[in-house]
Amino acid sequence: MEAAEPGAAGRTLATEAVVDLDAVAHNAAALRSAVAGGAAGGGAQLMAVVKADGYGHGIVETARAALAGGATWLGVAHVDEALRLRAAGVDAPVLAWILTPGGxxxxxxxxxxxxxxxxxxxxxxxxAAARATGRTARVHLEVDTGLSRGGAAPGEWPGLLDAVAKHVADGTVQVRGTWGHFASADEPELASVAAQLDAFEAALATVRAAGVDPGLRHHANSAGALFVPAARYDLVRCGIAVVGLSPAPQLASAADLGLVPAMTLRARLAHVRHVPAGAGVSYGHTFTTARASALGLVPLGYADGIPRHASSAGEVLVGGQRRRTAGRVCMDQFVVDLGDSSDAADVVAATAAAGDEVVVFGPGTAGEPTAQDWADAAGTISYEIVSRLGGRVPRRFTGTAGVPA
Ligand SMILES: Cc1ncc(COP(=O)(O)O)c(C=O)c1O
Structure with a gap:
């Protein structure tokens, strides 16, 4: 068995997610230059979207690294997430976009x-909050341009703007931005993409007609920023690309886009056993060994964000080789088919031992699967793989970008 690594509190780390902050900064810089505009200069600013704990990467660390890489705004879903950034001393402009009545x-x-x-x-x-605090509220007006999710419907927009104009005039409100959100920027050729931009233009015209300055205009997520140049406007809101994953893997991989996946999920084998052919593995025996097999136990499960839908499909790197999950992913653990234990040439099957390192996913540069590979195995998107990584998995940060001196 390999020597165990001490964890932050001196305990043995069974699992960890290593987040490379220099990769986050690199990705932010790459996005900044992608949206920097042409010879005329200008170009869009970058909002790093760090909701959901920075897509699982750590909200504060990811925000700081993205700012170090050139992001000038931060975006979150909930006010509490923004307050968490402020409590950590992050003072960059931040927008929170999900409110509920009476908050x-x-x-x-x-x-x-x-x-x-x-x-x-x-x-x-x-x-009400502006009056109670004596501060001018800084708002971004959201219009529904066709996603039918958040945003004012076109029919509600003029009435909302009349009310906004009144509060701009009385000094309680400042409009810092006007925005919408794409349904399918990852399929940029779809008619809905152009239609949403047309709707956004019409909405901007209504803002101006109400005598309100729309402020920063923003409509692009990562896919919009990278694949729909007309959608860049003054600011792009990028999340998945900041953490180094492709928003549209069918169009371009992370590497094609010059992005570096920031997270590596590692574990150590908790157990290795050798079973004969015909052994049923894990709950429901949905997998049966076809030959004498070495089985390794990985101490991560669906409670940690390993998708159960990737049972018998997701792969990991063990002993420098790709090996596949065998049977159902359980709540806290899954089994990996390490190989043919009757074949002396199968070095992984022959030599794997409890304590050996398992790389579940990472940048893919050392042969390990990526979060995108896990998404493909589970029939989902990479967003879900990283953002659902559970709180039980300690995060460890490497790199120096954005780390306070
Ligand atoms: C309103 C809004 N803007 C931007 C983003 C960032 O999207 P992406 O991670 O695809 O860049 C999200 C994320 O879902 C979002 O909800």
Whole structure:
């Protein structure tokens, strides 16, 4: 058995997610230069979207590294996420875009957090918080350009703008941005992509007609920023590309886009056993060994974010070789078919031992699978693989980008 590595608190690390902050900074810089504009200069600013704990990578560390790489804005879903950034001393502009009626927005305003407004009730909540704190509320107006998710419907937009104009005039509200969100920027040739931009242009015209300056115009997520140049406007909101994964793997891999996946998920084999042909493996015996097999136990399961849908499909790197999960992924563990234990030439099967390192996914540069490979194995998207990584898996940060001196 290999020597165990001590964890941060001196314990043995069974699992860890290593996050390369220099990769995050690199990705932010790559995105910045991709949207920097042509010879005329200008170009869009980069908002690093760090909601959901920085897509599982650590919200504060990922935010700092992205800012070090050239992001000038941060984006989150909930006000509490923005407040977490502020509590850690991150003072860059930050936008939170999911509000619910009656929420107390005073802490957001006091912390200088911009909030999204998409309905009359949200405007009223924001104005109430502005009056209570004596601060001007900084808002980004969200219009639904065709996603039918958040955003004011086109029919509600003019009425909302009349109310906004009144509060801009009385000094309670400042409009810092106007925005929409794509349904299918990862399929840029679809008619809906152009239609959403047309709808956004019409919405911007209505803002101006109401006598309101739209502020920063933003409509692009990672796929929009990379594949729909017309959608870049003043600011692009990128999440998945900042952590180094492709928003549209069918169009371009992370490597094609010059992105470096920032997270490596590692574990150590908790057990190795040798079984004969015909052994049923894991719950429900959905996998049966076809030959004498070495089986390795990986101490990660669906409670840690390993998708159960990747049972008997997802692969890991053990002893420098790719090996596949055998049978169902359980809550805390899954089994890997290490190979043919009757074949002396199968070095992994012959030599694997408890304590050996397993790389579940990483950048892919040393032969390990990527988060995208796991997404493919589970029939999902890489976003889900990294953002669902559970709180039980310690994060360890490498690199120096954005690390406070
Ligand atoms: C409103 C909004 N903008 C931007 C993003 C970032 O998207 P992506 O990770 O595809 O760049 C998201 C994420 O889902 C989002 O909800």
């Amino acid at each position: 107390d927005l005073r802490p957001a305003l006091e912390a200088g957090v911009d909030v999204s407004v998409a309905a009359g009730w949200a405007l009223e909540d924001v104005v």
